[in-house]
Amino acid sequence: MAAVVVGSVVGYLVRGNVTNKQTIHFSKYAVTSNQLGCKAQASATLFVSMFDNTIEAESGRATDVVALNIDTVAKRISFLTAAAVRNGTMDGDKFVIVHEDDRKISAVHVNDMGGVSAVIVIKESGLAIWTKAADVLFTNAQAYILQCS
Numbered sequence: 001m002a003a004v005v006v007g008s009v010v011g012y013l014v015r016g017n018v019t020n021k022q023t024i025h026f027s028k029y030a031v032t033s034n035q036l037g038c039k040a041q042a043s044a045t046l047f048v049s050m051f052d053n054t055i056e057a058e059s060g061r062a063t064d065v066v067a068l069n070i071d072t073v074a075k076r077i078s079f080l081t082a083a084a085v086r087n088g089t090m091d092g093d094k095f096v097i098v099h100e101d102d103r104k105i106s107a108v109h110v111n112d113m114g115g116v117s118a119v120i121v122i123k124e125s126g127l128a129i130w131t132k133a134a135d136v137l138f139t140n141a142q143a144y145i146l147q148c149s
Contacts, residue, residue, distance in 0.1 A: 029148065034070040035067075040063060047140045048138065064081060069092070070097075079093045079109065102123070104120055131144075
């Protein structure tokens with residue numbers, strides 16, 4: 001559900017309703033390995049402020065770097081961000097694979113605070129969609145397009 005909400009918001013942002021619209025070119029890399037290095041190409045972020053009843057929206061280029069280790073037997077994806085490594089984490093979040101076919105792999109993760117993340121890896125292009133949504137201390141949602149190889 002969170003992925004649908006974030007996807008809708010990203011669609012709204014991409015259609016030009018936010019002034020930060022830009023075109024980003026990418027290369028296709030077919031997924032041929034279960035260990036992928038991914039670099040974020042673009043992002044969209046929403047932040048809800050309950051203090052002044054506002055929603056801030058931002059989109060643009062992204063700098064996040066992610067390592068994915070796909071285990072199709074255990075039906076899990078280990079998802080480790082460079083930011084987590086900088087903070088001392090050595091083990092990635094465990095996403096549960098909920099769908100896999102010849103074209104894509106979809107997986108979800110619910111953290112201890114109830115936040116939901118989803119990742120979809122498109123095998124033919126190496127692109128991945130990563131979404132995060134949370135309502136913990138602050139309500140927020142983020143979406144990223146990743147290029148994996």
